[in-house]
Amino acid sequence: MGSNISDQVVSLVEVGLAKTWEDATERWLFEKSDKASLHSDKCIIRWLCPYLNGLTLSQIDRGVIDDIVLKKLKSGVANSTVNRMLALLRAVLRRASSEWEWIKTAPRIRLLKEPVRRVRFLTLVEAQRLLSHLPEQIALMATFSLATGLRKSNVTGLQWSQIDMQRCVAWVHPDQSKTRKAIAVPLNLDAMRVLALCKGRHPVYPFASPGHMCVSISTSVWKRALADAGIEDFRWHDLRHTWASWHVQNGTPLNVLQELGGWESSEMVRRYAHFSAGHLVAYAERLPKVIE
Incomplete structure (x- = not known):
């Protein structure tokens, strides 16, 4: 033995x-x-x-x-x-x-400490200024991102077959989602207006140019628009942070935001918690008044 x-x-x-x-x-x-x-x-x-x-x-x-x-x-x-x-x-x-049993043990690998970064988001005025400096097609995509919170790949890969204009809803298939779970995407008025402007441009992709199957966002064009708008340290993915921050600032509960954004973990949503203090105001008022 x-x-x-x-x-x-x-x-x-x-x-x-x-x-x-x-x-x-x-x-x-x-x-x-x-x-x-x-x-x-x-x-x-x-x-x-x-x-x-x-x-x-x-x-x-x-x-x-x-x-x-x-x-x-x-x-x-x-x-x-x-x-x-x-x-x-x-x-x-x-x-x-x-799993493969190719080695007896794996070496211990510790990750480096990372500084806690602030959530980068735009004010409404900054967002409008950025959109005004983007080419029309990219501006429409950015507006749609601000309206839905979708990741860049989900916007560029979106197809008309994933959109129900009657019910004002779109959906992301599991194989297109970061969490490998389907995501329902309610379309607000801004998102519906963008899609209305995109109708007739391409038979498959709302944001594709006529005659092109590939939807892409030029890095140089994006950086030039940021410079012209006077906005620094802002990535395309920060449009999603902006969408989430706006939601919380306007009263959307974190559990609802988690479902809207398709986040698997509530920890991913907690980064926006500090934007919402409305539900704490009543408790803050319980203290005795110092100034009469």
């Missing part, structure tokens, strides 16, 4: 010595082919290739990982960018250990 266990351990170690980082990433990408952020995984793996290709999984230890972290930091990126790389590396090695 003891001999069999010993043989299994030896066999496990031998497999770990034989399997390389390339073997692990190939299997990872195959098993995660339906992952919403697969493109991001591929970019990170491509960056890691010069440092890990040719190494067996057993050779990827804390020393190797620490060297990679230093190289990444020296390139000038933020801790959050390093952490995305570390999170993927950790996930692959853990799976190689716990």
